[in-house]
Amino acid sequence: MIGICSYGGYVPRYRLNRGLIFAGIGWMNAASIALARGEKAVANFDEDSLTLAVAAGIDALTGIDREKVEGVYFASTTMPYKERLNAGIITGALGLDEHVRSADFSGGLKAGTTALLSAIESVESKRINNLLVTVSDCRLGKPASSQEMLFGDAAVAFLVGDENVIAEFKDSYSVTIDFSDHFRGASAKYDRQWEDRWIRDLGFAQFIPAAVNGLLEKTDLAMSVFAKVVYPCHYPAARKKLNKVLGIAPEQEQNNLQAEIGESGTPHSLVMLAAALEEAKPGDKILVVSYGSGCDALCFEVTENINKKNGAKGISGSLANKAELDNYTKLLVWRDILPADFGLRMEEDQWTRFSSLYRMRKFILGLWGTKCKECGTPQIPPQRICVNPDCGAVGKMDPIRFSDKVGHVTSYTGDNLAASYDPPSIYGQIEFEGGGRFMFDITDCSFDDMSTDMAVSMSFRRKYYDEKRDLSGYFWKAVPVKEVK
Amino acid sequence: MADGIKDKVAILGMGCTRFGERWESGAEDLMVESFMECLEDAGIEKKEIQAAYLGSHFIDVNIGRGATPLSTTLHLPYIPVTRTENFCATATEAFRAACYSVAAGVYDIVLALGVEKLKDTGYGGLPGGVGGGVNAHMVGFNGTAPGMFALLATAYARKWGIPMEKVKDAIAHVSAKSHANGAINPKAHLRRVISEEQIKAAPMIAYPLGLFDCCGVSDGSACAIVTTPEIAKSLKPNEDIVKVKALAISLSSGEESTYNNWDGSYFATTRIAAAKAYEEAGIKNAREELSMMEVHDCFSITEFVTMEDLQISPKGGAYEDVMSGFYDLDGTVPCQVDGGLKCYGHPIGASGLRMIYAMYEQILDRVPEERKVKNARSGLTHNLGGSPSQNVAAISIIGKD
Numbered sequence: 089m090i091g092i093c094s095y096g097g098y099v100p101r102y103r104l105n106r107g108l109i110f111a112g113i114g115w116m117n118a119a120s121i122a123l124a125r126g127e128k129a130v131a132n133f134d135e136d137s138l139t140l141a142v143a144a145g146i147d148a149l150t151g152i153d154r155e156k157v158e159g160v161y162f163a164s165t166t167m168p169y170k171e172r173l174n175a176g177i178i179t180g181a182l183g184l185d186e187h188v189r190s191a192d193f194s195g196g197l198k199a200g201t202t203a204l205l206s207a208i209e210s211v212e213s214k215r216i217n218n219l220l221v222t223v224s225d226c227r228l229g230k231p232a233s234s235q236e237m238l239f240g241d242a243a244v245a246f247l248v249g250d251e252n253v254i255a256e257f258k259d260s261y262s263v264t265i266d267f268s269d270h271f272r273g274a275s276a277k278y279d280r281q282w283e284d285r286w287i288r289d290l291g292f293a294q295f296i297p298a299a300v301n302g303l304l305e306k307t308d309l310a311m312s313v314f315a316k317v318v319y320p321c322h323y324p325a326a327r328k329k330l331n332k333v334l335g336i337a338p339e340q341e342q343n344n345l346q347a348e349i350g351e352s353g354t355p356h357s358l359v360m361l362a363a364a365l366e367e368a369k370p371g372d373k374i375l376v377v378s379y380g381s382g383c384d385a386l387c388f389e390v391t392e393n394i395n396k397k398n399g400a401k402g403i404s405g406s407l408a409n410k411a412e413l414d415n416y417t418k419l420l421v422w423r424d425i426l427p428a429d430f431g432l433r434m435e436e437d438q439w440t441r442f443s444s445l446y447r448m449r450k451f452i453l454g455l456w457g458t459k460c461k462e463c464g465t466p467q468i469p470p471q472r473i474c475v476n477p478d479c480g481a482v483g484k485m486d487p488i489r490f491s492d493k494v495g496h497v498t499s500y501t502g503d504n505l506a507a508s509y510d511p512p513s514i515y516g517q518i519e520f521e522g523g524g525r526f527m528f529d530i531t532d533c534s535f536d537d538m539s540t541d542m543a544v545s546m547s548f549r550r551k552y553y554d555e556k557r558d559l560s561g562y563f564w565k566a567v568p569v570k571e572v573k
Numbered sequence: 574m575a576d577g578i579k580d581k582v583a584i585l586g587m588g589c590t591r592f593g594e595r596w597e598s599g600a601e602d603l604m605v606e607s608f609m610e611c612l613e614d615a616g617i618e619k620k621e622i623q624a625a626y627l628g629s630h631f632i633d634v635n636i637g638r639g640a641t642p643l644s645t646t647l648h649l650p651y652i653p654v655t656r657t658e659n660f661c662a663t664a665t666e667a668f669r670a671a672c673y674s675v676a677a678g679v680y681d682i683v684l685a686l687g688v689e690k691l692k693d694t695g696y697g698g699l700p701g702g703v704g705g706g707v708n709a710h711m712v713g714f715n716g717t718a719p720g721m722f723a724l725l726a727t728a729y730a731r732k733w734g735i736p737m738e739k740v741k742d743a744i745a746h747v748s749a750k751s752h753a754n755g756a757i758n759p760k761a762h763l764r765r766v767i768s769e770e771q772i773k774a775a776p777m778i779a780y781p782l783g784l785f786d787c788c789g790v791s792d793g794s795a796c797a798i799v800t801t802p803e804i805a806k807s808l809k810p811n812e813d814i815v816k817v818k819a820l821a822i823s824l825s826s827g828e829e830s831t832y833n834n835w836d837g838s839y840f841a842t843t844r845i846a847a848a849k850a851y852e853e854a855g856i857k858n859a860r861e862e863l864s865m866m867e868v869h870d871c872f873s874i875t876e877f878v879t880m881e882d883l884q885i886s887p888k889g890g891a892y893e894d895v896m897s898g899f900y901d902l903d904g905t906v907p908c909q910v911d912g913g914l915k916c917y918g919h920p921i922g923a924s925g926l927r928m929i930y931a932m933y934e935q936i937l938d939r940v941p942e943e944r945k946v947k948n949a950r951s952g953l954t955h956n957l958g959g960s961p962s963q964n965v966a967a968i969s970i971i972g973k974d
Binding site for chain 2: 431469475477500501508513541
């Protein structure tokens with residue numbers, strides 16, 4: 089049996105009430121009031137599609153031995169690098185073995201399901217036992233555009249394999265059409281779209297039924313057998329029409345999370361699938377359809393293993409961990425739409441030495457430190473000579489991963505002098521449970537939340553962006569561990 | 574068997590510029606200014622200087638690399654000149670190197686000069702740049718000096734379980750005292766008397782440090798000419814001779830930042846350097862034997878915890894001493910008698926020598942009555958560079974017999 093063995097999700101903590109967008113720039117597009125309902129998920133200033141994918145990947149690998157993961161696929165249309173394997177960075181961040189297969193999938197928004205299908209078929213080939221599929225996007229709509237209202241940021245990840253399968257893959261059907269409803273050129277920052285009526289009446293209304301009917305015919309299944317039908321389409325009228333045409337009953341329709349997350353692009357149908365799996369029962373059949381330059385339709389059947397909970401947060405866990413982004417201009421500054429004055433301090437040029445980054449990759453990407461074989465002291469950054477003054481052993485170190493450890497704040501400050509996208513810059517000394525300590529930036533919290541001894545977990549973030557060289561640098565930050573109600 | 578520096582070296586002369594935003598002066602002007610005062614005080618000619626040490630920290634916004642900026646500015650006649658750099662302890666390192674070369678018997682008369690021109694960056698605070706190495710921005714937290722030292726405050730409050738308001742009260746007194754001392758010093762950068770209420774109400778720079786918890790970012794230069802006590806006595810037969818009693822330095826071993834045995838509330842290095850300095854100088858009880866101190870008050874909280882690290886106040890007990898005025902100009906052990914880094918100013922590579930200058934002019938009774946420390950026979954300087962978790966602590970003790 090081959091299929092999904094585990095799933096995880098990540099929705100950024102910040103949610104922007106669409107009313108704030110309208111309040112800020114609705115004067116430019118009065119008709120956008122129609123879209124100004126609910127909230128959208130917004131990546132923090134130090135997040136991008138790649139860090140979101142890492143967070144979802146970590147969630148999907150909860151309770152799973154990372155040494156056994158044999159590859160990483162990453163699907164997104166907003167990858168930070170055109171050349172430099174984005175999935176390679178994710179592989180490093182997840183602390184996986186380097187002798188694995190990794191690949192990026194991009195282009196159309198259906199790249200997520202295509203990556204999932206490719207992983208499934210790779211495992212079917214029996215030449216690989218499992219693959220982690222990570223999917224995310226952070227698409228940008230121009231200020232005052234409908235996309236700005238509609239789009240939200242999210243990520244999802246699935247471990248595909250043939251052991252402990254929770255949702256067995258049954259079959260798929262694909263349609264590929266060069267239908268440029270949305271497009272971005274190689275250097276475009278913003279999404280551009282053709283007329284809504286054309287997208288709705290020709291795009292969604294034509295291609296989703298083509299994929300769904302193709303799959304039903306191929307598998308000889310009726311729509312009524314599915315417990316849930318997952319498809320992305322943010323036009324309410326088009327959804328109504330599609331449900332009617334395809335015979336999808338209200339209880340079968342999976343919520344598209346438009347009011348909670350927004351249209352998240354490449355991951356969207358799979359974010360909905362992860363949400364559906366959280367509620368699924370053994371024996372449920374789930375139909376998943378992606379959309380973008382065509383469609384992939386996939387059929388899964390949920391197994392008994394769905395009842396074994398691994399502790400992953402999932403989409404609902406991420407959704408529950410939320411903070412209001414109370415100011416529309418913050419988003420504009422974070423996305424470099426509004427050129428704010430960060431002060432001359434920000435202009436100090438510090439460029440990345442790739443040969444150095446390569447040497448330090450285990451530490452920087454995976455947050456690996458060392459553990460002394462002689463005295464057992466964990467230490468980070470990696471040391472050659474044991475830091476324990478009573479030991480001092482030389483060259484007797486084992487690698488140890490700190491990215492999954494819980495730490496505690498032993499000192500902190502909020503620095504208003506440091507150039508920051510979200511002042512004050514919060515940082516402090518983090519002491520890891522079991523040993524090891526390091527000074528980390530602290531993110532996804534407000535300064536008022538800070539106190540000494542509070543627990544933190546580690547999160548992979550975009551540490552800096554070198555505008556001159558279009559280069560994103562990544563490292564780990566501390567995030568306060570919150571009780572999610 | 575090595576027996577330390579005590580009484581092996583004498584200070585023949587010193588010079589120190591006015592510190593401040595010296596927009597009209599470049600590093601070269603500042604070097605000449607402090608050097609001419611020093612040379613006159615020493616009563617020798619330039620050609621009698623046999624070797625020199627230049628202390629300067631920020632190469633990228635200052636004079637560049639190497640020691641030629643000193644040799645070519647002063648036109649030193651082809652003598653050996655060496656650059657020293659060790660964060661904020663840079664000038665103390667220049668002084669230390671000069672003293673050791675005299676004590677070693679290699680040279681008779683040696684110059685140590687520190688200089689820093691900070692106010693050419695275009696922004697407040699210390700310059701950024703690649704001080705932590707070319708890879709620091711990849712993994713280092715996004716912080717500045719006030720933030721790094723502010724960490725001491727939250728860690729101190731955590732360790733001793735005292736409310737931050739109480740810490741704020743004490744560090745406000747620390748700054749108010751330095752402002753009072755700086756206000757009456759014509760060479761000081763910041764010369765306004767500021768009340769504790771004003772200090773506590775100032776804009777927050779890095780919690781819990783407000784504007785007045787931070788020292789001045791200044792331009793300036795300070796220098797010393799050192800020699801043997803015998804030569805000093807022969808050149809100045811009718812004057813008191815100020816001798817070096819101790820020079821101790823300690824650097825972080827990496828335990829503070831990497832091993833879980835340091836709580837972040839104190840300076841491990843200062844504690845060790847202080848113990849070594851007292852041993853070298855033969856001081857048994859620093860609280861009772863020292864006349865005065867000039868410590869590294871880059872931030873008020875730094876001075877506050879340093880009072881404990883130097884064994885003057887009991888651990889966890891600096892609050893009572895600070896609030897009682899023990900360290901005020903008319904207190905038992907006056908601290909920051911010239912205004913400190915806080916108000917005299919902090920040109921990084923000159924500060925260590927400026928501290929020694931402050932002790933030197935008091936010991937030789939050269940200050941006006943209103944600034945005078947009573948019975949000033951010996952003084953301690955404490956110069957700290959880096960951050961609380963990775964730093965260098967340098968302590969000098971000088972005195973007259």
